[in-house]
Amino acid sequence: MDEIDRYILEKISKNRVSGEELSKLLGISRTAIWKRIKKLESLGYKISHDKKGYFLEERTEFLLPYELNLKTQWLGENYIFFHTVNSTNTYAKENNLPDGTVILAENQTAGRGRKGRKWISTEGKGLYFSIVLKKDISPADLLIYSLLFPVAVRKAIVQKIDLPIKIKWPNDLYLNGKKLAGFLIETEIEGNTATKLIAGIGININQTEKDLGEIKDIATSLKLEYGKNINRKELFIYILQSIEEEIDNLDKNKIIKEVEKNLLWKGEKIKLIDENIEGTLIGLNELGGIRILTDKGLKDFYSGDITVRRVE
Numbered sequence: 001m002d003e004i005d006r007y008i009l010e011k012i013s014k015n016r017v018s019g020e021e022l023s024k025l026l027g028i029s030r031t032a033i034w035k036r037i038k039k040l041e042s043l044g045y046k047i048s049h050d051k052k053g054y055f056l057e058e059r060t061e062f063l064l065p066y067e068l069n070l071k072t073q074w075l076g077e078n079y080i081f082f083h084t085v086n087s088t089n090t091y092a093k094e095n096n097l098p099d100g101t102v103i104l105a106e107n108q109t110a111g112r113g114r115k116g117r118k119w120i121s122t123e124g125k126g127l128y129f130s131i132v133l134k135k136d137i138s139p140a141d142l143l144i145y146s147l148l149f150p151v152a153v154r155k156a157i158v159q160k161i162d163l164p165i166k167i168k169w170p171n172d173l174y175l176n177g178k179k180l181a182g183f184l185i186e187t188e189i190e191g192n193t194a195t196k197l198i199a200g201i202g203i204n205i206n207q208t209e210k211d212l213g214e215i216k217d218i219a220t221s222l223k224l225e226y227g228k229n230i231n232r233k234e235l236f237i238y239i240l241q242s243i244e245e246e247i248d249n250l251d252k253n254k255i256i257k258e259v260e261k262n263l264l265w266k267g268e269k270i271k272l273i274d275e276n277i278e279g280t281l282i283g284l285n286e287l288g289g290i291r292i293l294t295d296k297g298l299k300d301f302y303s304g305d306i307t308v309r310r311v312e
Contacts, residue, residue, distance in 0.1 A: 001043065001066055004028075008036055009045070009056060009066075018053035043083075044124075061124050062106055063236055070237055075131070075244040076102040086110040088130035089184055089200035099134035102240065122211045126221070127203040127236055131243065137187075137194040143288040143302060144252050146171050146185045149199050149243065151258045153181060156242035157203075160235060161226055166264035169290050173203075174264050178220035180204055203239075205230050252288070260284045272301065 004026060011017050011025070019030045026033070037054055041047055044060030060067060063081065070076045078098050082105040085091055090110070091103055105128050108121040121128045137145060150171045158165055166174045173181035184200035204212070204221035206229050212219050222230050246255070260266070260283045270292065271278045279294035289302040 001040075001064065005036060005040060006066060008033070008054075009040065012047065012054045013056040013059075016050075016053045016055040021053065061232065063104055063127075063233060067233060068237060071241045072244045074100045075247070076100065076240050078102070080104070083107065084109060087200075088128060089186060089198055092130045092132050092198045092200075093186065097132045099132065101132040102129055103132075104129040104236075121202065122207050125204075125206045125211055127201070127205055127232060127239070129201055129236075131199045131201070133197040133199070133247070134195065135197070137197060139189075139192065139194065140287070141252075142185075142187065142194060142197075143170070144250075144255055145197060145199075146183070147255050147259050147288050148246050148250070149183050149185070149201060150181070151255050152243040152246040153183075153201065153203065153239055154262065155246075155258075156239040157222070157235070160238060161222060161230070163222070163225055165262070167259050167262050168264040169259070169284070175220055175222075175225050178218055180220055180222070180225075205232050205235065253286075256284050256286070256288050259288070274303075275301065 007026065008022060011022065019033045022033045023030045037047055037049075043064060044062045045056060046058035048055050048057050062083070065079050065081055068079070070079070078101040080091075080097075080101065080103045082088070082091075082103070084107045085103075085105040087108050087110050088103040088105050092101070097103075105121070107123040108128050131149075133145075147167075147170065150167050150173055154165050154167060154173055157163070163175060165180065168174050168179075171183040171185065172179055181201065181203040186198045186200070187194040188196040204219060206223045207221035209216045209224065212221070263281070263283060265281050266283060268281055269278065270281045272292070277292065277294055277299065279292040279299070282291040282293050282298065285291050285300050287302070289300045292299050292301070
């Protein structure tokens with residue numbers, strides 16, 4: 001969207017304006033105005049047409065740069081919007097983007113979760129975005145950063161909508177026993193340091209059971225649990241603000257305590273599928289690793305690839 005598009009939007013948001021008047025104001029043909037209107041409609045703006053001209057009936061639900069008034073200082077200063085992209089994480093990996101870049105897509109054709117699992121991205125219903133961090137992060141701190149994102153997202157949602165959201169180690173959000181959000185952390189390592197971290201985040205916001213389809217028994221959305229539509233723009237702005245605050249004020253102990261306080265299945269029997277180990281989930285250790293009481297004593301695990309399941 002360019003300056004002309006924005007000018008047209010502002011004019012027709014206040015009064016009904018004819019194509020002829022817009023043509024004179026902008027010095028372009030009425031055909032060009034009509035094409036601009038069609039372009040705005042394709043971006044989700046609801047515009048009525050009659051003999052007196054055009055009027056903006058409803059703003060788009062898409063999270064276009066022009067529609068967002070971000071409250072962050074540096075996160076999202078470079079904001080990239082796609083209506084459709086294969087994967088925001090893939091785009092972030094394939095392009096040299098500055099620190100703090102946020103890439104958001106209304107729809108992903110090849111959205112990915114952990115271990116290459118497919119992430120269903122229902123257009124206009126969820127939040128599907130990636131964050132690029134270009135900081136020197138030691139391998140010892142990677143797990144803390146992996147935990148930071150679900151902590152920040154959970155905090156933002158709960159402060160806006162009071163729901164009993166739990167954190168499934170290492171980095172999923174669950175609500176009433178079903179998956180609400182997933183996080184995919186990918187890094188580029190040089191020597192002994194991670195020089196680039198990409199956090200892919202997918203959150204189910206306004207999906208219905210029909211939208212979730214075959215995964216409706218294991219996944220949920222804020223709308224399904226809260227009972228009404230959520231303003232995605234407001235929540236997205238708040239989430240980015242929460243993530244920036246957690247990064248700027250990085251406190252390892254605080255993050256670990258926050259995860260442990262809201263840890264899914266704490267005190268229950270679980271199984272580490274990858275390791276074929278069963279035991280009671282005790283909590284986290286001082287490094288953010290998961291601690292399990294097995295028949296051979298306390299064991300700590302750190303791999304982000306470990307799959308945790310509750311033992312029924």
